[in-house]
Amino acid sequence: MDRFDMMMRAPLDRRQMLAGAAAMLAAVPAGAQGLVDLRLPGGPSRRPLAGGFPGKGEMIVQRIHPPLLETPMEVFDGDVFTPNDRFFVRWHWSDFPTSVDAGAFRLAVHGRVRRPLSISLAQLLRMPRVELAAVNQCSGNSRGLFEPRVPGAQWAHGAMGNARWTGVRLRDLLDRAGVLADAVAVRFAGLDGTTVEGAPRYEKALAIDHARDGEVMIAFAMNGEQLPLLNGFPIRLIVPGYYSTYWIKMLSDIEVLAAPDDGYWMAKAYRIPTTPGADIAPGTKDFPTVPIGRMVPRSFVTSLREGQAVPLRPVLPVGGIALGGDRGVARVELSADGGRSWLPTRLGPDHGRYSFRRWDADLPLAGPGRLTLMVRCTNDAGEGQPMKPVWNPSGFMRGNVEAVSIEVRADA
Ligand SMILES: Nc1nc2c(c(=O)[nH]1)N[C@H]1C(S)=C(S)[C@@H](COP(=O)(O)O)O[C@H]1N2
Ligand SMILES: [Mo]
Numbered sequence: 001m002d003r004f005d006m007m008m009r010a011p012l013d014r015r016q017m018l019a020g021a022a023a024m025l026a027a028v029p030a031g032a033q034g035l036v037d038l039r040l041p042g043g044p045s046r047r048p049l050a051g052g053f054p055g056k057g058e059m060i061v062q063r064i065h066p067p068l069l070e071t072p073m074e075v076f077d078g079d080v081f082t083p084n085d086r087f088f089v090r091w092h093w094s095d096f097p098t099s100v101d102a103g104a105f106r107l108a109v110h111g112r113v114r115r116p117l118s119i120s121l122a123q124l125l126r127m128p129r130v131e132l133a134a135v136n137q138c139s140g141n142s143r144g145l146f147e148p149r150v151p152g153a154q155w156a157h158g159a160m161g162n163a164r165w166t167g168v169r170l171r172d173l174l175d176r177a178g179v180l181a182d183a184v185a186v187r188f189a190g191l192d193g194t195t196v197e198g199a200p201r202y203e204k205a206l207a208i209d210h211a212r213d214g215e216v217m218i219a220f221a222m223n224g225e226q227l228p229l230l231n232g233f234p235i236r237l238i239v240p241g242y243y244s245t246y247w248i249k250m251l252s253d254i255e256v257l258a259a260p261d262d263g264y265w266m267a268k269a270y271r272i273p274t275t276p277g278a279d280i281a282p283g284t285k286d287f288p289t290v291p292i293g294r295m296v297p298r299s300f301v302t303s304l305r306e307g308q309a310v311p312l313r314p315v316l317p318v319g320g321i322a323l324g325g326d327r328g329v330a331r332v333e334l335s336a337d338g339g340r341s342w343l344p345t346r347l348g349p350d351h352g353r354y355s356f357r358r359w360d361a362d363l364p365l366a367g368p369g370r371l372t373l374m375v376r377c378t379n380d381a382g383e384g385q386p387m388k389p390v391w392n393p394s395g396f397m398r399g400n401v402e403a404v405s406i407e408v409r410a411d412a
Helices: 003-013 021-026 121-125 170-177
Strands: 032-037 046-050 059-063 068-070 106-111 117-120 130-137 160-169 185-190 203-207 217-222 236-238 251-257 271-273 289-291 298-301 309-311 315-323 329-335 357-364 369-379 402-409
Touching (some): 106 170, 117 121, 121 217, 130 236, 170 217, 170 251, 298 369, 315 369, 329 357
Antiparallel strands (some): 106 117, 185 251, 217 236, 271 289, 315 357
8 A cells, every 4th residue: 555545545434524614615714814915906906815724824815705715926935836735726616515525436437438437536546647747727817917907816826836746647547438439528527516506517628639648637636645625625637738727626527528518618718819829909809719728838036026125235046936838948037127138047956847947046236226027938849928918808828927026225
């Protein structure tokens, strides 16, 4: 028996109970530790910072019903792997189980297959395992920075996180079920229902070749531990390089389809303009769309926060994280003059093409005054980050160069 068997065996006997579930569903937990200013340009910008959500440390509370919890930016400065208890949370409907009986749990595989399956966690744990580092990022991460403002969760940059995922290949499971020749797509759903009569449950689909690419996986562990319930205990789908709208949590149903999924969440929601970068002019009507897919390169300063004062010294250490989208990070550059000149940075260890990568640089300081730092990532396909933000009515796929202003003080 290895450590994952041990880890999952505990909840096979005991339910993973949510002691704090009542607190979560009541109001901002009594443990509200204050307010954080997300510096959003288009509306109220302060949010409560609170601990007390099940399995979670201090988080930025965007919403309670359903829970939308954002990771504070300084967490990303600690490690390229986001701790499970600080990992962001997003649900579409509040109707998800507050406890899951791991012993009774089954994952169904059905539809266009020769042998429909009902898989227990114990069976899943006996299958060949894979491990992969990958960033889970909401399509609407940084939406709160869109100008003009768009409706939806007003996230700053913390609707993302990076973890080491352990699980089984989706392909292996599909091969066991025996996919029929007429299969074109695979649809996924979790244990969550809806809270509105007649509303569509949350479901997403992948094209059959994508589902069978050997990288898409079903994870039962995150950073070596079982998944926090709010992040999808006992298992979730991992779609490396793709926005997390596809990363179905509490995955319980896999249906192989003979036609593309025409359900609400594929046909109506999570669609982007077909233009480069999903960029259109505000107010544009009736533009063609496609389902959102791969992520774009991004990079962030995490060692300094907006408005921070630093003492004048010859060289200022600056650091942060980058992701290449669906490719590895080739280089990260730093500018302190509004993007006119760029300095190379040192890259930290490479944890694979889908992971965050640490970068660090030594910035020479000329004297006191205000400095605007900008950072840009180029991935190993040569794709970089534009200076100008994109705009679309859903607030998806922000990927432009971000800026942080600091104050260099002779007297600080
Ligand atoms: N079952 C289920 N899975 C889901 C969702 C959901 O509402 N229900 N939301 C998706 C979206 S849009 C996001 S951003 C991620 C969030 O993952 P996290 O809460 O683990 O950070 O879950 C995805 N998987
Ligand atoms: Mo999302």
